[in-house]
Amino acid sequence: MRYFIDTYGCQMNEYDSGLIASMMEENGCLPTEDPAEADFFFFNTCSIREKAEETAIARISKMTYYKKKRDGIKFIVTGCMAKHLGARLVERVRAIDFVIGPDNYKKIPEVLFSHPVPVIKRTLSKRIITDFNEEENYLGETAKISTPISSYITIQRGCNKHCSYCIVPYVRGPEKYRNPSDVIREVTLAAEKGVSEITLLGQTVNAYKSSDMDFADLLLKVSEVKGIHRVRFMSPHPKHYTEKLIDILLSIPQICPHAHIPLQSGSDRILKKMHRQHTLDEFMCILEKFRGKDPFYGLTTDIITGFVGEEKEDFEATLQAVKDAQFDAAFMFSYSPREGTESAKETEVLSEEEKQARLETLVELQNNITLERNKLMIGRTEEVLVERPSTKNSSEWVGKTGNFKKIIFSSNSAKPGDYILCHIDSVRGWTLRGTPTIK
Secondary structure, eight states: OEEEEEEOSSHHHHHHHHHHHHHHHHTTOEEOSOGGGOSEEEEEEOOSSHHHHHHHHHHHHHHHHHHHHSTTOEEEEEEHHHHHHTHHHHHHOTTOOEEEOTTOGGGHHIIIIIOOSOGGGSOHHHHEEOOOOTTOOOTTOOOOOSOSSEEEEEOEEOOSOOOTTOOHHHHHOSOEEOOHHHHHHHHHHHHHTTOOEEEEEOTTGGGOEETTEEHHHHHHHHHTSTTOOEEEEEOOOGGGOOHHHHHHHHHOTTBOSEEEOOOBOSOHHHHHHTTOSOOHHHHHHHHHHHHHHOTTOEEEEEEEESOTTOOHHHHHHHHHHHHHHTOSEEEEEEOOOOTTSSGGGSOOOSOHHHHHHHHHHHHHHHHHHHHHHHHTTTTOEEEEEEEEEOSSOTTEEEEEETTSOEEEEEOSSOOTTOEEEEEEEEEETTEEEEEEEOO
């Protein structure tokens, strides 16, 4: 039998898809990228924005075509949307057989292979498995590695922050931290398979703690694993950038000089309404500690425009913060309320057009900053991890620098997984162009 996985959303969902893949293969199933061959269809979904849910539901509805072609096919919806919508998913798309939340993936083999009652005869409650389980941390489980070059490894699940706009605590539950020995075991297994770049994942990854070990300690342990050349992490919270952590980040060569730190707004008034637990000054102090040590330290962020209650002065404060921060890149969104969150209960005063106009202004500003930051790289020689051939030119390759910038270069001998030194010659659009040099 074969399984097909359609993954939406964040890197944690990508990791969880790898976890599901491992469980399916342990039970004798083979992977397929062709839906026409699949017996089991997994839709690993995202709920961060309503549009993400609608996209997934539309995709699932479209894939019901395969159910009509062949008997016995099972549709399983997993991920954040499974927890958020639960039985409502089955009401909207009757072809869905099971809805399984993020704390219940270990039940997938039993649900699919061990239950004698046909799905059609099971009660709805037996098909909706979405309860939180504060004890479930997938101890001993290992996600299937999707690429031989780099790998995501989840170290923390859930979130305790309850930002007023965010659905994550309601679909992922409170924070849980994996046992450090389990993390190191999985990192070691990945390294033995040739993976040299590890990205540690968590909703608030730098809040990690286990007994007397904190996130800085874990980073140090991961960096010491033989074969691991680069360590990254996503997605941290400004509140947990301790002096100890910053010292580790700046002193350990295996830890990449890049940090993704969500700002969300440059207005202290809006940050307070968002329950972000930090001020703009505190945020900027973190950036200064990185850029003060290394002006080329990669800094990326998330920003929301048009948050409920945002005045013109608040938006201008965000623009000024972006100018001061000089982010290398940013994920930028206009605010959209999420059912079940605190801010969704408030009345919006900005129209969709006004929110979109603010977003476009911010995007234009950040794009100009990104271009100027990339131009500063010209003339430098950077170590590059080769990722893949260019889709536009078979003689060119795509890689990333340590500070998370994409670079394209020509080479007759490069292959995925190589580390090469590359002289940066120019910038085209927002992409660096370079020439390999001899080490």
